[in-house]
Amino acid sequence: MESQRLKRPNIKKIAEMAGVSYGTVSRVLNNSPLVKEKTRKRVLKIIKEIGYTPNPVARALKNKSTYTIGLIITNMIYPFFPQIVQGIEDRAAQENYSVIICDSQGDKEKEAQRLMSLVSRRIDGLIAAPIDDPENNNLECYRSVIKRGIPIVLLNYYLPIPECDFICVDDKPAAEIAVEYLIELGHRRIAFFHDVFSRSNNRLLGYQEALRRHNIPFDESLVFARDVKKEGIRLSIGDELDGYNFCERMLKLSPVPTAIMCSNDAIAIGAYRRLAEVGLRIPEDISVIGFDNVSYSNYLYVPLTTVSQPTYEIGKMSFELLMERIKEPKQKAKRILVQAELVKRRSCGPVREEEVIEIGKGIEV
Amino acid sequence: MESQRLKRPNIKKIAEMAGVSYGTVSRVLNNSPLVKEKTRKRVLKIIKEIGYTPNPVARALKNKSTYTIGLIITNMIYPFFPQIVQGIEDRAAQENYSVIICDSQGDKEKEAQRLMSLVSRRIDGLIAAPIDDPENNNLECYRSVIKRGIPIVLLNYYLPIPECDFICVDDKPAAEIAVEYLIELGHRRIAFFHDVFSRSNNRLLGYQEALRRHNIPFDESLVFARDVKKEGIRLSIGDELDGYNFCERMLKLSPVPTAIMCSNDAIAIGAYRRLAEVGLRIPEDISVIGFDNVSYSNYLYVPLTTVSQPTYEIGKMSFELLMERIKEPKQKAKRILVQAELVKRRSCGPVREEEVIEIGKGIEV
DNA sequence: CTGTTAGCGCATTCAA
DNA sequence: TTGAATGCGCTAACAG
Numbered sequence: 001m002e003s004q005r006l007k008r009p010n011i012k013k014i015a016e017m018a019g020v021s022y023g024t025v026s027r028v029l030n031n032s033p034l035v036k037e038k039t040r041k042r043v044l045k046i047i048k049e050i051g052y053t054p055n056p057v058a059r060a061l062k063n064k065s066t067y068t069i070g071l072i073i074t075n076m077i078y079p080f081f082p083q084i085v086q087g088i089e090d091r092a093a094q095e096n097y098s099v100i101i102c103d104s105q106g107d108k109e110k111e112a113q114r115l116m117s118l119v120s121r122r123i124d125g126l127i128a129a130p131i132d133d134p135e136n137n138n139l140e141c142y143r144s145v146i147k148r149g150i151p152i153v154l155l156n157y158y159l160p161i162p163e164c165d166f167i168c169v170d171d172k173p174a175a176e177i178a179v180e181y182l183i184e185l186g187h188r189r190i191a192f193f194h195d196v197f198s199r200s201n202n203r204l205l206g207y208q209e210a211l212r213r214h215n216i217p218f219d220e221s222l223v224f225a226r227d228v229k230k231e232g233i234r235l236s237i238g239d240e241l242d243g244y245n246f247c248e249r250m251l252k253l254s255p256v257p258t259a260i261m262c263s264n265d266a267i268a269i270g271a272y273r274r275l276a277e278v279g280l281r282i283p284e285d286i287s288v289i290g291f292d293n294v295s296y297s298n299y300l301y302v303p304l305t306t307v308s309q310p311t312y313e314i315g316k317m318s319f320e321l322l323m324e325r326i327k328e329p330k331q332k333a334k335r336i337l338v339q340a341e342l343v344k345r346r347s348c349g350p351v352r353e354e355e356v357i358e359i360g361k362g363i364e365v
Numbered sequence: 366m367e368s369q370r371l372k373r374p375n376i377k378k379i380a381e382m383a384g385v386s387y388g389t390v391s392r393v394l395n396n397s398p399l400v401k402e403k404t405r406k407r408v409l410k411i412i413k414e415i416g417y418t419p420n421p422v423a424r425a426l427k428n429k430s431t432y433t434i435g436l437i438i439t440n441m442i443y444p445f446f447p448q449i450v451q452g453i454e455d456r457a458a459q460e461n462y463s464v465i466i467c468d469s470q471g472d473k474e475k476e477a478q479r480l481m482s483l484v485s486r487r488i489d490g491l492i493a494a495p496i497d498d499p500e501n502n503n504l505e506c507y508r509s510v511i512k513r514g515i516p517i518v519l520l521n522y523y524l525p526i527p528e529c530d531f532i533c534v535d536d537k538p539a540a541e542i543a544v545e546y547l548i549e550l551g552h553r554r555i556a557f558f559h560d561v562f563s564r565s566n567n568r569l570l571g572y573q574e575a576l577r578r579h580n581i582p583f584d585e586s587l588v589f590a591r592d593v594k595k596e597g598i599r600l601s602i603g604d605e606l607d608g609y610n611f612c613e614r615m616l617k618l619s620p621v622p623t624a625i626m627c628s629n630d631a632i633a634i635g636a637y638r639r640l641a642e643v644g645l646r647i648p649e650d651i652s653v654i655g656f657d658n659v660s661y662s663n664y665l666y667v668p669l670t671t672v673s674q675p676t677y678e679i680g681k682m683s684f685e686l687l688m689e690r691i692k693e694p695k696q697k698a699k700r701i702l703v704q705a706e707l708v709k710r711r712s713c714g715p716v717r718e719e720e721v722i723e724i725g726k727g728i729e730v
Numbered sequence: 731c732t733g734t735t736a737g738c739g740c741a742t743t744c745a746a
Numbered sequence: 747t748t749g750a751a752t753g754c755g756c757t758a759a760c761a762g
Contacts, residue, residue, distance in 0.1 A: 008513070010755055021733040026757060036731060053485035057431060058755035060422045061738045068465075076451050077660070082441035089468050093479065098486060100433075101466040103454050114458065120418035121463060148373070240664040269664045276666040295442070299605040299634045301641040301666045375739055386749040391741055401747060423739030426754050 009052050017050075018043045029054055060122065069322060070118035070126040072102040072111065073155075079265075079294045080311060081129070084155070087315020088127060095323065097124075108136055115141045119148055125322045129155040132197045151325040153318050156199060163333055165321045169309045170337035171199050175206030177342050178289045178307055179261055183214050186351035187259040187287060193246045193267045194225035195239055200263035203291065207261055222257055224250060243270025251278060258286055258351045265290035265297045268304055268347075276301070283349030293343055303345035314338055374417050382415075383408045394419055425487070434687060435483035435491040437467040437476065438520075444630075444659045445676060446494070449520070452680020453492060460688065462489075471496055473503060480506045484513055490687045494520040497562045516690040518683050521564060528698055530686045534674045535702035536564050540571030542707050543654045543672055544626055548579050551716035552624040552652060558611045558632045559590035560604055565628035568656065572626055587622055589615060608635025616643060623651055623716045630655035630662050633669055633712075641666070648714030658708055668710035679703055 011029075015022035020039060027035050028043040035043075046052075060066040071088060073081050085101065092099050100118060104111035111131055115138060118126060126145060131137045139159055145152060146163050154166045182190050192207050194200050208218050224246035243262060247270065250257060262268040268290035272282065280286050282302040290297055293308035321334060376394075380387035385404060392400050393408045400408075411417075425431040436453060438446050450466065457464050465483065469476035476496055480503065483491060491510060496502045504524055510517060511528045519531045547555055557572050559565050573583050589611035608627060612635065615622060627633040633655035637647065645651050647667040655662055658673035686699060 012755080022756085023734070023758085024732060026755095027732085030757075034731060039731080053481075055426075055755050056486050057422055057425045058738090059757080061420075061426050061740090061755080062757050064738080066422065071466075076447035082447055085466065086441050086468050086470070089466055090470070093467070093475075093482065096482070098465045098482065100463045101436075101450065101454055102458070103451050105451070105455070110458075116418075117458065117461070117463065121421050238660075240661060244664070266661065269661050273664045273666060295603075296605060296631065296634050296661060299609065299638045301638060376741095377739080387740085388742080388750075389748060391739095392748090395741075399747060404747080420739050423754090424741080426738090426756090427740050427742085429754080 008055070009050050010055065014043065014046055014050075014052055018046045064122070065124055066122050067096055068098045068100060068121070068123050069319075070100050070102060070114075070121075070123040070128075072104055072114055072118070072126065072128045072130075074104055074106050074129050074131055076103050079292060080309070083311035084315040084318075087312040087317075088319045089315075090312075091316045091319040095319075097319075104131060106131055108138060112138045112141050115145060119145055119150060123150060125151045125153070125326050127153045127155060127318050127322055130157050130159055132157045132199070134198065149329075151322060151329060153322045153325070155314075155318055157197075158335075165325060165334045165336075167314060167318050167321060167336040167338065168199070169314070169340050171202035171340075172206040172209065174307050174309075174340035174342075175203035175261065175291070176210045177206075178291075178305075179207045179210035180213070181305075181342060181344070182259045182261065182287060182289065182348060183210060183216070185259075185287065185348060188216050188351070189219075189222070189255065189257040190259045190261055191222045191224065191246075191250050191257040193243055193260060193262040193271065194223065195242065195263045195267060196226055197263075203261075203263050221253065222250075239264055239266035240270040240273075243267035243272075244274045245270075247271040247274035251280075256286070259348070260286065260288045262288065262290050265292045265294045265304065265306055268297075268306070269300060272300055272302075272304075282347050285352065287348040287351075289342075289348060298345060300347075302347050305345045305347045306343055307340050308343045309340045310338060373420070374415050375420065379408065379411055379415075379417055383411045429487075430489055431487050432461055433463045433465060433486070433488050434684075435465050435467065435479075435486075435488040435493075437469055437479055437483070437491065437493045437495075439469055439471050439494050439496055441468050444657060445674070448676035449680040449683075452677040452682075453684045454680075456681045456684040460684075462684075469496060473501055477503045477506050480510060484510055484515060488515060490516045490518070490691050492518045492520060492683050492687055495522050495524055497522045497564070499563070514694075516687060516694060518687045518690070520679075520683055522562075523700075530690060530698050531700040532679060532683050532686060533564070533702060534679070534705050536567035536705075537571040537574065539672050539674075539705035539707075540568035540626065540656070541575045542571075543656075543670075544572045544575035545578070546670075546707060546709070547624045547626065547652060547654065547713060548575060548581070550624075550652065550713060553581050553716070554584075554587070554620065554622040555624045555626055556587045556589065556611075556615050556622040558608055558625060558627045558636065559588060560607065560628045560632060561591055562628075568626075568628050586618065587615075604629060604631035605635035605638075608632035608637075609639045610635075612636040612639035616645075621651070624713070625651065625653045627653065627655050630657045630659045630669065630671055633662075633671070634665060637665055637667070637669075647712050650717065652713040652716075654707075654713060663710065665712075667712050670710045670712045671708055672705050673708045674705045675703060 011022045011025050015025045025043055028040050089099050102114035108131060142159055143161055146161055152164045154164045156168050158166050211218050226242055260271055268288055282288055290304045290306035293306045297304040297306050376387045376390050380390045390408055393405050454464050467479035473496060507524055508526055511526055517529045519529045521533050523531050576583055591607055625636055633653055647653055655669045655671035658671045662669040662671050
């Protein structure tokens with residue numbers, strides 16, 4: 001049963017070798033000023049010589065702090081997350097924290113299981129992107145984490161728990177700026193392609209706000225979304241297909257919209273594909289804007305204008321938020337909205353003069 | 366200094382409430398048969414009532430096993446990794462293991478630092494995708510991990526440490542099959558676009574092997590690679606630009622190759638872009654094959670034929686390899702090569718009859 | 731400044 | 747079948 005781990009030197013061994021008590025070694029390790037410089041030097045020398053590192057497990061048992069945080073995300077595959085994780089991990093490493101990664105894969109049971117596992121592991125804090133579904137999330141589980149005294153920084157999706165900090169990109173103005181850009185180019189009939197996340201609702205709000213500001217009536221038939229009731233909540237994987245399908249449906253509208261605002265780049269690339277099949281040129285016939293600025297968006301056959309989120313930075317900030325809260329557990333919860341930025345490339349152009357778009361001369365498929 | 370953690374019930378508390386000694390509670394927790402059924406029931410009831418979970422920190426201190434593994438990868442952003450991580454994490458969770466994630470970002474110092482941190486945390490094992498550079502890796506650090514008695518499963522890049530297991534996609538035959546497919550379509554002048562990883566050397570080998578088998582002489586001028594000496598080893602980020610540049614250079618060749626084998630999809634999309642600019646049609650004028658089968662590859666303006674690696678499965682397998690080794694530390698190291706698969710889409714077609722390709726009628730850029 | 735010692739929560743051995 | 751006691755490696759309080 002006992003694992004085959006090698007016997008590692010411990011504090012007693014060091015003490016013995018240095019000819020001091022192990023309390024003294026502990027003081028050296030913790031930079032206590034109550035050690036004579038000479039003794040400290042001697043102890044440090046021995047420590048270096050045999051490559052001793054204090055056992056964090058024992059330390060954690062004593063201190064009730066594991067120097068470990070949990071990170072739970074909805075899906076690594078979604079291109080938003082890897083950089084976030086990178087930002088968190090990088091910042092955490094600087095502070096000697098380790099990050100336990102958990103991927104709920106959008107599955108409520110998995111999320112609950114991971115949450116309990118993390119709690120039982122005595123993590124010092126949690127950064128969590130909860131499952132983005134108001135009707136089917138693990139709110140109570142998250143509450144119980146807080147009740148256990150473990151601070152939480154929420155990412156992307158807010159849960160109504162007053163003790164939690166929250167960080168997210170400010171989607172509404174981001175989308176608003178993007179749509180406004182289209183309007184300035186003369187577009188008035190702008191479609192909106194939706195994914196299943198509530199964040200894209202905020203983007204929709206931004207879209208509507210931009211229209212309102214320019215006195216363009218909101219036309220619900222221009223908003224395309226997956227039918228969650230029929231198809232169930234699925235993760236973002238496969239948004240390309242959604243974009244493709246939305247576009248197909250959109251092209252049956254009359255008149256055809258002259259621009260599309262997509263709630264992510266995967267949707268945009270799906271739309272691109274359908275437009276190409278049908279022979280519509282971007283941006284001459286139709287303009288497209290994406291969201292996320294994924295790496296390939298600049299290399300589509302027409303480089304995509306898209307909204308860029310500072311993902312690495314968000315990761316870094318969320319770790320810093322968590323640190324603050326670990327240090328000051330009682331401070332008022334913060335809600336941080338990060339500004340995104342419109343990256344203008346070639347997929348948007350002035351609206352066409354003529355209204356009628358001819359369809360059907362496209363690439364053979 | 367002491368963190369504000371809530372006092373959690375411990376084994377003594379349970380014992381007290383159940384009216385037994387805490388040794389008995391421990392036995393219940395560890396499914397010892399030396400407990401009367403009635404006592405067990407009573408104890409379990411109390412445990413459930415107050416939601417007690419044993420403290421894994423204390424347990425680890427006692428058992429010398431933390432039920433934690435380390436995972437170190439070269440870069441989350443590289444699309445290969447997220448699914449690997451997902452596979453590992455998912456499988457680990459099933460076995461009650463936690464995964465500490467580390468991202469070296471291709472930086473040798475970071476990798477060394479993470480490695481030491483992981484070791485000092487007493488992880489039970491390590492899955493590592495080491496920095497892929499024969500002249501500048503942390504071989505000695507990895508050796509010292511092994512010396513500490515911590516087993517390692519190597520991912521992607523083999524380090525000459527006999528105790529390490531190894532798992533990777535079998536790149537050579539994968540590329541070979543892809544190139545063979547092009548040859549069967551009649552192509553004889555096939556370019557190869559390289560990234561900076563040693564794995565793509567194996568793909569190059571596969572390319573050469575396929576040529577050899579069909580008596581096509583290898584022409585070095587058809588192989589395009591970034592000049593690592595001049596530009597330094599950089600991570601895969603930005604491969605799109607490489608693909609674009611390679612393609613630009615390739616198009617100056619005379620005669621222009623009729624097909625391109627790319628060592629990843631990002632390179633392929635960059636090549637696509639350049640081909641579009643110049644008005645070359647895929648696959649009528651030129652065929653393209655990628656590698657990785659990233660999610661968008663099916664949605665390029667011509668769906669990309671590409672080599673698909675079972676990434677999630679590889680993650681899962683690497684965890685299982687590690688488990689085996691933790692249980693049987695002395696067994697002979699395994700080296701597993703996973704087969705990849707060619708996904709045929711629309712980017713490849715029969716070679717053109719005429720040899721001369723006209724360039725310059727492309728999309729205005 | 732330094733040595734001694736009492737736990738942290740648990741698994742396990744030894745008695746009973 | 748159960749209780750008592752020891753120690754895992756460390757920190758911190760106390761005593762000197």
